[in-house]
Amino acid sequence: MTDQTTMLEPNFVPYQENDEPLLRVSGVTRYYGDRLGCTDISFNLWPGEVLAIVGESGSGKTTLLNCLSTRLAPTAGAIEYRMRDGSMRDLYQLTEADRRLLMRTDWGFVHQSPADGLRMTVSAGANVGERLMAVGNRHYGNIRATATDWLERVEIATDRIDDPPRAFSGGMRQRLQIARNLVTHPRLVFMDEPTGGLDVSVQARLLDMMRRLVADLGLSVIIVTHDLAVARLLSHRIMVMRHGKVIETGLTDQVLDDPREPYSQLLVSSILQA
């Protein structure tokens, strides 16, 4: 373990032999017709681990993330998830009802564009409260109190609780989207370029907040980003993708400080130069 990961998550030990993975991915492949999205991806995600999927545009990151999060059926391969009861279940063998329940309770999904993950026409409070209502919470006062608490945790002034996200800045929207996902205390959160499209200063604040929440809640995260600085700050481990394949994987600092693959070297050097 490196200093970087120690700083992030003191209790996190990436590879314990007797640990069971949270997610087991085997040979996942997705074609769009003849066009390759991603191919033959296998890895384990461990409880409390933050995995960054990096690579240039078109390398298959989003395709893989969507396959993992059951938003896009793979052409081949299997994805198993450790349910809360400890059993390992093939995600694509679950009933649709179970899968959708999983997605809105035990998982989160943070879209690059907040409009894809928020209900833009209802208030911030209702956006945060929706998952609670979806799992049967029927006490308005409690829902509102929990929503207020979450707005605080993502640094949105609580007097904005009745405003719709339309009235929010890009950074606030993204923080609201995160609150909306975390309110049910999910164990696994998928993120697709969550800082993309934001100003650099806004990005820094968001990253800082994400880092804190991930550590506080002991979340497992799979984050797609083309920004190696984001990966460096948030992740324990990195998977580098190119042309739909994983070409290098390892602890974040190892890959970023000492990339083995020529392509990874190119990626790292281009960010250093930028």
Added chain:
Amino acid sequence: MSAHPDTATSPDEGHYNFAYLDEQTKRMIRRAILKGIAVPGYQVPFASREMPMPYGWGTGGVQVTAAILGADDTLKVIDQGSDDTTNAVSIRGFFEKTAGVETTTRTSEASIIQTRHRIPEALLTEDQVLVYQVPIPEPLRFLEPRETETRKMHALAEYGLMHVKLYEDIARNGHIATTYAYPVEVNDRYVMDPSPTPKFDNPKMHEMAALQLFGAGREKRIYAIPPHTKVKSLDFDDHPFEVQKFEKPCGLCGAENVYLDEVILDDKGGRMFVCSDSDHCEDRRSHGHLGEMAADPAASHLASTGEERA
């Protein structure tokens, strides 16, 4: 309410099949109705036909009525609780002409009641059918425009969004301000929109002895509540469902706990509240119940309209 492959004659417009629709269409609609009864609150798609009246005039309700009407039925049609609005009169006239059935304004004498907006105040019986004209059948449409998604939500009973809507209501108004089209859960399963009846009438749907049928023409949906079925209005534990309350009884008949309409009496700000259900009001007056405005000359035209009809 039996099938009646007969024709009715109109001197101007030649022959209609009984109740306008052809027998095959009526069978198709009856199949949708039966399916709706079998799965209370579930919206059954049906091949809605063009009717000789515009959408918004109750073409869904008219098709349902046409499909269940028999020669020995007595039909009542109400709009906003009244039998003599243009819409009610024209639908009643339509079935008089195309089916030659008896019509009535009296709730107790009707075997089929087609309605927009109101459920009669009088308790309905097992021998009656209430047919609702519905403009917007999908309760989830407000927050989820995608039809594929709303279907899935119904199939999986994912109704959290309905409470999001009520949450917004309370956040904005301090209480649940929805007064019409107030969503209900039918038989502990499907969430349904009783649109556009006032929520005042929601409790009447619960365990009603009469069969309730809903027809949406433009949206091509039929749904049903069988007799004696549980119907629950959605709410929060700390914001329970409540119906509208009226401060005064009906000015004409003195009825309490009924739905009242405000009527402007003159241009000097004179106004009164009277029963929205005009038949109920007349029936009470004919039994000697009088409200405090009953003898007021300004209100006399309201009462006399009723007497002419009675």
